[in-house]
Structure formats: structure tokens, C-alpha cells
Amino acid sequence: MLFSALPKAQGLYDPDNESDSCGVAMITDILGRRSHSIVVDGLTALEHLEHRGAAGAEPNSGDGAGILLQLPVELFAGVVDFDLPAPTADGMNTYAAGICFxxxxxxxxADARARIESIAAEENLEILGWRALPIDPDGAGVGATALSCMPYFAQLFVAAPERCxxxxxxxxxxxxxxxxEATDDSEDEALGVYFPTLSSRTIAYKGMLTTMQLPQFFPDLRDDRCLSAIAIVHSRFSTNTFPSWPLAxxxxxxxxxxxxxxxxxxRNRMHAREAKLSSELIPGDLSRLSPICPRDGSDSASFDQVLELLHLGGRSLPHAVLMMIPxxxxxNTTMGPARRAFWQYHASLMEPWDGPACVTFTDGxxxxxxxDRNGLRPGRWWRTIDNRIILASESGVLDVPSAEVxxxxRLEPGKMFLVDTAAHRVIP
Structure with a gap:
């Protein structure tokens, strides 16, 4: 595993047996209003989930913390030293950005950057530029263990020639x-690359940090120009696992x-399907994307990788989530025929990814x-008078007076709670 102290399988230890238990929260403006206050609320909720995360013998080397936001285009416009293309007529970003480990x-x-630029050219993509991402490990007080496997942080900006x-x-x-990101078992891991996100819609700031360290480590998160209408935060407790930067x-x-x-x-079923995968929406031969879910990732990482394929392959994100978590x-003898037909059809395409699990998700x-249908992970939500939704694995992540609620x-087994910030509505 890149950027990790995770050892290879040996003796009675097998990294495939690792799992984790964590705290999660999401803060959303129902009306889609982008603001720095949503980012601040997300970071505040994350700090209040400190007890759900963990650290080892070093209290300043965390198991992992992070935040997922809408792409902060206002911030990027003011900090990069190269031109960024204008959005489309309907307001979509025409460049993708992501942090690169x-x-x-x-x-x-230098070899890794050259490799990325070469692949971009082969994929007919234009590299707009690189940004050395500001970090402050000293100010954040990052511990020696986390520092020993910490990657170099760069930010990549890329666009398509047709400006889609x-x-x-x-x-x-x-x-x-x-x-x-593809690696060969015989390849030197020092040549490895990892993108937490590379998207025109969202960006993740995360790492092998504690919840308190995250905003200090990434100065971008404290910049007033960092705006978003959505924030998903996570505090990791890797129950019997080795922490790592990518698995936060x-x-x-x-x-x-x-x-x-x-x-x-x-994972085995996905590997068996790979030879038959095809898509009219994802360009080129999909065999070059294999494996879809590498075995060195966590259970959550594999879930996300399969969800990404289903979504980019043409399904809406909620549809793809329901395929995986029925x-x-x-x-259920009281279920209507149309609903039963939905589940029966998708059962032939995808087997359940069963928990216990509470999964938060966004496409921006x-x-x-x-x-999931076991119903063994809590999830509670609140709607406030100023049209915010707060959802978390427990109460009290934000101090909201009861008069403003x-x-x-609460989340129910097998049921989805959804907010559409474009349509300005909640779909409970």
C-alpha cells in the first residue's frame, strides 16, 4: 500500500482481513448556496467526531480525517498562475482538478509527473498546470509515524480540448x-501515484491526520474563498488496521x-466481470482500467471504486448506490410490484455489498x-430554519438551537435520505 506503514501478508496477518469503524457527517445547503460557512460547519462537525477517530501510541498520528467538497473554483481562480477555462453556458466547470499524492x-x-502527463496526452487531455499544494505539517503538529510515510502534495488541473x-x-x-494509479506488484512503490479525487465537480482533502489537524494541515480549508454548498466529513477509526494516507x-x-x-x-465478482465490461459513455477500451477494485484497498475503497464505475457508466449516483445497497x-410481502421489480432486476446485475454500514455520498x-438492510449503524438528520441539512452518525456534531430545527x-434500514441542491428539495 502506497504512503502507508501497512505490511505485506505474513504469518497469521493478512491485510485483506482489515476493517474500520468511524464517525461521519454531512452538511448541506438545500438551496445550493455556496459559502465558506458550510466548510466551517463541516470542519466543526469533524472536530466533534474526534472521539470516533483514533491514534496509535503517538496521539498526533491519526488514523485518518478528511472532507469532501464541491470544487472551490473561486479559490482556484485566485491562487493558480495559469489560465483556467470558463464554465459552460449552464455553469458546469470545464476543467477537472484534484490533489495528487x-x-x-x-x-x-519527476518520473511520476512525466508519466501522468504522458498518459494525459494519450487520453487526448490537456494539462493546464500543476500547483504545489500548500501544507503545514509543523503547524498541524503531525506525528512522526504519519510524517514517515507522508506523500508530496501537488494539485493537477486538466481539461478536454472540446471544453466539455x-x-x-x-x-x-x-x-x-x-x-x-495502476501499479505492478514488481514495480517499485516509490513510483506510485494516488489521487484522492480528480473531478470537475468535487474535491477531497484528506490524510493520515486527526480531526483537529486537518484544517491546520491544509491552509486551503481556512481560506474564505473556499466555498461549497456540500461538505462530507469523516473521522477514521481503523479497528484492527494500519492507517495510511490514501485510505483516509x-x-x-x-x-x-x-x-x-x-x-x-x-471483489471476486467484480474481477470476474471485468472481461465483459463495456460502455458507450466512458471512452476507449475498458480493459485499460483494470483492476476496477485493487485488492490492496480497504472495503470502503473498493465500494467507492465500483460505485464510481456504475455512476460514470450512465446511472445517477443514487441509482448506483441502491444497486449496491438494496x-x-x-x-417483504407488502412491497408493490414496481418496487419489487426494481430490486429483482438489479439483483441479477449486482450482488449486495452488506455491512453493517452507513454510507454518505455526493456527486457535487x-x-x-x-x-444498509442490517440497520446496525446510526444516522440522524436535522433540517434547520435556514435550509441546512445536518446528518451525522450521532447527535451534537453542531450546536443548533432547538428553535431553529x-x-x-433518522436513517432506516435499506432506506435512502437524499438532498438535491439543484432542485432545492429534500427526498426523505
């Missing part, structure tokens, strides 16, 4: 990211509390959460 060694880093945007651009950059949450679409206990079978429908427009509830 690169080797600390200068020569290896939104999910169309994300489909174009998906092969770039998958190919850049959120991933590209999800942050997850719990574990996927069927993950070995799910409700208990087989013996819709944001939601779902509890207009509705509240």
Missing part, C-alpha cells in the same frame, strides 16, 4: 486517473461508517446517505 523523492516525483464539463469531463479524466475518507464519492463484510465476494425485499449536486429524523 506523489513520492517525496525528487527524481521519483461536468460528468462528461469526469468520464474523460477517469481513465487518466486509473492508469496513473472521504473517497471520490463516499464516506462510510461501518464495514462491508461481504467485500471479498464482492433494502431487504425478497420476503445531490448528497445523501443510506443505511424545523424537522428531524
Amino acid at each position: 506523489l513520492p517525496q523523492d525528487e527524481d521519483s516525483r 464539463g461536468g460528468i462528461d469531463l469526469d468520464r474523460r479524466v477517469y481513465p487518466l486517473r486509473k492508469r496513473a 475518507h472521504p473517497f471520490r464519492f463516499v464516506a462510510h461508517n461501518g464495514e462491508i463484510n461481504t467485500v471479498r465476494g464482492n 433494502e431487504a425485499w425478497e420476503n 449536486t445531490v448528497v445523501g446517505a443510506v443505511l 424545523v424537522a428531524k429524523g
